[in-house]
Amino acid sequence: MGDLVGGRFRLDAELAEGGMSRVFEAVDLKYDRPAAVKVLARWLANDDEFRQRFERESYAAERVTHPHVLPVWDYGEQEGLLYLATPLCDNDLGHLLGERKQLEPEHALSIISQIAWALDWAHGRGVIHRDVKPENVLLVGGPRGDHAYLADFGLAKAGTDNTLTQAGHPAGLTPAYAAPEQWRGDVVGPAADQYALAATLYTCLAGHPPFHPRRGPSLREAHLHEAPPDVSGVVGGMSDGLAATITRGLAKEPAHRFATCRELVAAAETSLRRRPTETAVDRGRPEETEALDATGTISSPAESDVSPTAPEPALAPAAPSRRRGRVLVAAGGVVAAALAALVAVLVLGSGSGSGGGGGGGGGAQPAAGKVVQLPVGRAPIDLAAGRGGVFVANSGADTLTRIAPQRALIKQGAIAAVKTPFGVAVGDGRVWAVGPNGDLVALDPGTGRRLASKALNIQSDGIAAGYGAVWIFNGTGGTVTRVDVSSGQPRIGPIVRVGNGPTDIAVGFGAVWVTNTGSATLVRLDPRSGKVTKIIQLRGGISGLAVGERAVWVSNPRQGSVIRVDPATGALKRFRVGRPAQEADVAAGDGAVFYVNHDDGTATRLDPGTGRSKGSPVRVTGSPSSAVIAEHTLWVSDIDRATVAGLRF
Known part of the structure; x- marks a missing residue:
């Protein structure tokens, strides 16, 4: 494909490779900023239906501004390969869990709550992600903690229908996080994403997915018929309320789960006796x-x-x-x-932009x-x-x-x-x-x-x-x-x-x-x-x-x-x-x-x-x-x- 993609993205190093794509660290020469470029497998580019849906959904995603959906900066085709360019993030949740094994409940919920918001946004527009998992949660560190992005919106949907592979796995998806209705080949809705989100939260706390280690038919039977394991039995000191919240999110029937992903997060936060996160x-x-x-x-x-x-x-x-x-x-x-009981007063020094204590005196307006x-x-x-x-x-x-x-x-x-x-x-x-x-x-x-x-x-x-x-x-x-x-x-x-x-x-x-x-x-x-x-x-x-x-x-x-x-x-x-x-x-x-x-x-x-x-x-x-x-x-x-x-x- 060459070292320059789309006439503006210089590929510097390969970050990851999978069955559907390769991801490169790159530099956006147009705006002199770091970028990530995903190059899709050639067999996907040769699929006319996938190509049409990729172009349609990439066009739409390029115009979306949502704080927790990974932005699309550019997309297109070069030398018969499809590519997608996005911001370069610091880490992904899967890699973070590989390093730390488990996260503290507060840290896990701070990430999951952001992804829940992104999912509910998508569900309000009739879009189902279908492949929520730790590897699709990208993280950027900041002074207020990790900022989470949900990646690959639409690609999983574009790459497959509700069908199963010969091995009995949901086609194109991740078996460890797929909902029972996906295993059955049913038409899926927002509840399938909530199931995967609950499984991701379980993984953050326990260090492994709820049905693990399993393979093939055994994993399918577990998702379809086995009661989800109680996370409090795996993680010491876990509150019963948090465990019950995750169990409900992993219910076999979609109707038995929460109405929205943010409701799941709110119940989890309540069980920790925390108010929903406020800056x-x-x-x-x-x-x-x-x-x-x-x-x-x-x-x-x-x-x-x-x-x-x-x-x-x-x-x-x-x-x-x-x-x-x-x-x-x-x-x-x-x-x-009610009105929130809080107002802060900043006094700005002349042209400095520095904040000070509030009072009746006040400094000069910032300089022009x-x-x-x-x-x-x-x-x-x-x-x-x-x-x-x-x-x-x-x-x-x-x-x-x-x-x-x-x-x-x-x-x-x-x-x-x-x-x-x-x-x-x-x-x-x-x-x-x-x-x-x-x-x-x-x-x-x-x-x-x-x-x-x-x-x-x-x-x-x-x-x-x-x-x-x-x-x-x-x-x-x-x-x-x-x-x-x-x-x-x-x-x-x-x-x-x-x-x-x-x-x-x-x-x-x-x-x-x-x-x-x-x-x-x-x-x-x-x-x-x-x-x-x-x-x-x-x-x-x-x-x-x-x-x-x-x-x-x-x-x-x-x-x-x-x-x-x-x-x-x-x-x-x-x-x-x-x-x-x-x-x-x-x-x-x-x-x-x-x-x-x-x-x-x-x-x-x-x-x-x-x-x-x-x-x-x-x-x-x-x-x-x-x-x-x-x-x-x-x-x-x-x-x-x-x-x-x-x-x-």
Whole structure:
């Protein structure tokens, strides 16, 4: 195949070889970063059905942004071989267990919980992994512990149907972790992945799979008929509750297992008398903690510069609000009932980016052109700006973080929202957060008090707010749902078909705007009726969407450009920003437009009038997930580092 794959990946060393593929350590010469390149076996490339499914699923995976699904950077064919390029990880769980034999329960659950979230996300989209095992859990070390990725999504499914080999093994899968229904050749669902996840957790604790050592028919009979061994009988000091949780996950009948993978993890965490994992920053240091009174209002005797306000008046109807669709569909959730009792205050020194103790005095705002990094909740996936500050949806912590950049202080607070909040918007005097199954909550932007909530029971891939309504799009179904909130209580309205693959939504200039990646179009909706009033054809590769500075702005990362759309006429102007990328965001406001490159974490400022770049790209963070502008600062969330970067201009 040669030492250069896809014209950009230099193969340096072979890491592993199996029956279906070889994996190489590589360097992505395009972006000067380490990579892993998987080269599939030639017999797979010669299978026309596999080739078609590989290309289709790789194309889809390349566009997925989920914190615990291994990203796909590139894929293709070279010299008759199929290849797939991803980030290079530090380790995999199988190798880690080979080194340590067993993991402490807390360490094991911290990894398994991340994979459970990824699986529930996939199951919400009708995708079954089918080959969950330690070797498909990749790990990257970090200050908060191991960050886990689920790898080979779709490859196991693409490589086989529900058939058995002549040896009686489920074809293409791993016998030690295959569910009974896979051994029987039945049609499998999410419960099969949960079975494999429970078996993986068992392996982490016991040092070997539940039915081990077994081979061939003996292993098949064990999975089909034998009661799973009690892990507490293998591992001393194991709680009965944890053992019972794993046993339920390994139930022979899918209906007897948990409803979701995250429910399995929650039961396991409860048995260890631990709350579900929350990032350290959300708990804060004692001297930085504010209290809540009985009404849910934040109070702090040390704070004088920034204080809660009364409920704010409704925003002007045309105030821009946006939500970048990340297509994060995970387990369903319910609206949390209380405000989290925690707010941390950071005082930023001039241009230093260093944090200090909270107090009434406060230091200077960070100098223009300097980047500061603020820790927030786990997996910050979305941002929204409006009156009350910048709001961060922490999809891995079930909270929102409020950042209030006022005078010398940047104030942060964790607010309980919905299960897996991946969409947040500010509009009509309220902050709105939505979960994957349409669990919607309205919060007071000043106090965080819950004002309204409703379970909409719709797939929700993005949110915007304005004109007396909340707008939620379904990336799979290609629809937008108008939720009337003018009366204070959400009422679901018409569902409108908007095209193929909507990925972003925003309001402004008397309209609702939706980008469609599949058809490369920008759709304009009437805010009162929700009906489509205009379809503007763009060229392929569009990504982010922003409204502001007298225009609608769309990023085109494949061309390294930004498109300016006149909201009245639909006239287009294209501005070249920099090198192409897989994904990019755009933000507009306060006299500036920024193009945020997700591949290299840089932000490039544009003049809204001329479209010319103002200065060189500035590296703001490592793994951008969303971007907004507020208080002459570009705010960019980093989904992997659990931070929000602020670049003042």
